[in-house]
Amino acid sequence: MTIRIATPHPPWKTLVLTAVLALLALLAAPGAASAAHAPKESTPVYSYAHAIRETVWVDTGLDGDGNGHPDRVAADIIRPSEPAKQGRKIPVIMDASPYYSCCGRGNESQKKTYDAQGRPVQFPLFYDNYFVPRGYATVLVDLAGTNRSDGCVDVGGRSDVQSAKAVVDWLNGRARGYTARSGGRAVTADWSNGNTGMIGKSWDATIANGVAATGVSGLKTIVPISGISSWYDYYFQQGAPLYDSGPDGLASAVESPAAHKNCTAVQQKLVKGAPRNGDWTDLWTERDYVQGADKVRASVFLVHGMQDLNVRTKHFGQWWDALARHGVQRKIWLSQTGHVDPFDYRRADWVRTLHQWFDHYLMGYANGIDRAPMADIERAPDAWATDARWPAAGTAAVTLHPRNGTTAGVGALGTRPTPAGQTAAFTDDPKLGEADWAGAIDRAAPAKAGFTTGPLTAPLRLSGAGTVTVTATPSTTSAHLSAVLVDLGPDTIRNYGGDGEGIVTGTTTSCWGAGTTGDTGCFKDTAADTRKVGFTVFSRGWADLGHATDPHHGHPLTPGKPYTLTVQLAASDHIVPAGHRLALIVAGTDKDLIDPPASRPTLTLDLPRTTARLPLTGGAPALARATAGSPTAGHPARPADGIAPPASLSRLP
Incomplete structure (x- = not known):
């Protein structure tokens, strides 16, 4: 459509033009256009290089380190600058993690970096590079007691979950945020439309499960990759000890120097509440998210390796079944790998599918992802099949x-x-x-x-x-x-x-989104290890x-x-x-x-x-x-070779 504007023009023409422009704006909005002309995906129309980079410290309402002041957690933010100038609010992709300074994220163990003024420079993984130009904000949250956040690491407990939930609340105008870790001026997320999707692997995925189980409003979807659904089942199964240590060991591995100094009481509670005899205690009840499946409002895109011997597959199975009982909208990918991110075993398909998922649940695009087959399952290395539902029909x-x-x-x-x-x-x-x-x-x-x-x-x-x-x-x-x-x-x-x-990392790289000198958006390519x-x-x-x-x-x-x-x-x-x-x-x-x-x-x-x-x-x-017709015994003894579990499994989920 071409609109011809004559100047000068009488007032009535101004009113007509205003109405036409308002109608066009409405038609351009996701979900408002006719089915024939509705946009199907977000596109990279915003500048990554000129994106706003900032940190907001969000008040969790807790005082885990007992210093008399509410804990504040650091939420590092990268968001496109143009929507705010246009008066548009945008959704958020959030990854809350304890790993941003101790251990890194992704196949290349990337950590957060900052400039001399403390503004974020590098965000691990590709979420910011790919999604910020498409109109999303990316928010990476340091869990309490890690990196630049106050408080104590309580390994899946109230403090861990509240670290991320408080940020969801802040994005929806229900919590307080500040420009500094101590003091500072109050700041609101007036640029956010409140729609939040949480994503992450391992401990990060676990926090997404935990926050979803609170039923917090504004959390529209979660994408847990190799996530824990009940911390008891990370350390035990039916009383049998899976590891020779407890949650206190994990806390020690990720906590900041300040938390290590000030959180001895929390550490003692972790030791006392998790005896190595395999008994169920109140500590495990607090960290059992399966019991909260009835509160989940978010859709769930669950991803897990069927040979994951770190966060073992009982976790996804019991979580999936509980979500199904309560009618949660869900999707699942199951690979032949161990504890591996799908970005490293099915990269192009993963980015495309994740893009569709977030576009639908955070931006409202009618792209059909909610009606697509429920399950993708790897049958052989790099060979995938789909099922309309999971477990399979029949x-x-x-x-x-x-x-x-x-x-x-x-x-x-x-x-x-x-x-x-x-x-x-x-x-x-x-x-x-x-x-x-x-x-x-x-x-x-x-x-x-x-x-x-x-x-x-x-x-x-x-x-x-x-x-x-x-x-x-x-x-x-x-x-x-x-x-x-x-x-x-x-x-x-x-x-x-x-x-x-299940993967090998090569020497070549490929880029997934926009980049800067400090955050290129390029990652080493991978291939199947067979x-x-x-x-x-x-x-x-x-x-x-x-x-x-x-x-x-x-x-x-x-x-x-x-x-x-x-x-x-x-x-x-x-x-x-x-x-x-x-x-x-x-x-x-x-x-x-x-x-x-x-x-x-x-x-x-x-x-x-x-x-x-x-x-x-x-x-x-x-x-x-x-x-039918098959003998059941009497096979000759012959040597057979299979894969043995690694002799030393990672204790970091």
Whole structure:
């Protein structure tokens, strides 16, 4: 449309012109135009070089360090200058993290940098480079007790969550912000429209989960990448200790010098509230975000590596299920990697999809991302499939039974109930783990009880989380259990046990958005790190048998007495191909993944009272088709190679 303006012109023409211009402005606004002419995405029309760079210290309303003054957290901001001049307010992409000065973010461990006046220069990752020119503000928040923020690190507790929630409140006019860490003048976010999306990996993702679980108004979406959903499940699973330290160790690793000096009382609470016996305490209740899923107002784009042995996949599974029960709008990506950001394994698709997600939920563009398939799942390195929903449609829990096979010590797995009186025994050996057990699946081995189907005659898909119920009789007063599912057969998979947990970082770079000398927006390229294997462990679960009678409190076992316990298997999505076998292994200490018990028990399984409930797509008929006419035992012993967990897992999520 061309508007011709004649000058001079009578007043009535001025009124008409004003009305026309107002109409055009309305039509240009996201969500207001007709479907045929509505914009579909934000475009890079604003200057990154001339963006406003500032820090606002937001009052959290807490006094974690007990100095008599409310804690202020530093919110570093980069936002385009043009919208404010035009009288337009903009949305915010926020990453709240404890890592900005101690450890860095991203594959290249980037840290925040500042100029001589303390203004932000480099923001880690690409969010500012890519989204600021498209009309977003990027806000990076130092959690309380880290970098330039006051207060204390409480590892997922009230202070951590309030650090970020207070900034969301400030962006919506409900909290106080200042131009300085102490004193300073009050400042408002008059440039923000209040729409906030939180993103981040690991601890950052965890805070996004925690803030969403408060139900805070203005938080429109979260994108948690490898996030914790319950801190108890980061340190324990069903009483079994996953790491040899507690949250106090994490706090020490990330806190600022001031927090290290002034937060000894908080450190003591972390020690006292997280005993290494695996018992549930009030500290864990405060840090369980799953219980707050009913308060979540934000949409959730969840991303996780199915071989993440740091923030293990139980976290995404239980969070996803809780969100589903409460009807939260959600999307999921599941990769074959370990603890890796999707920017480093599916870069172009990730940036494009994230752009669409934020455009829809923060700017209101009707781009269809909310109607796109719910799940993207990596089936082989760099080979992805989509599903309309997740877990996959038609998935149902099917019970499988272990039994003794025709070869001593080599068991079978099938649908027929196990004959009465059958048993299998193993002795805990902390020097061995899942790779050792799977490699010895076809021969008797004292440290595991293994059970396999015959070679499948059709592919079998497991989608979601299963359980293994065991009745075990211990020989000592303490015992831990591990249960793993294994795909027995050759494959090429991402090397999740390698240094890059499934990726390798190259020497070339590519740029994602605008840049400056201090923040180029360019990052090293990555590629898949692959490995040929003879088997793949794809789901795991661990438990302390002493918590069988009371999930929240452990008790000494009575040697010779049988105990029944259901081990929760971590969520996954895996297809066992035709010709491969599905295996269930039950054993004791899983080397490098759980800590051993005080004793070295022998456990005897009552096989008729031991079952696996697995989420099979297609349910029982699919299992029947895949196992029809297939023998269940008698396979020759042969060496097999798989990926073992890293000997030293990072204690920083």
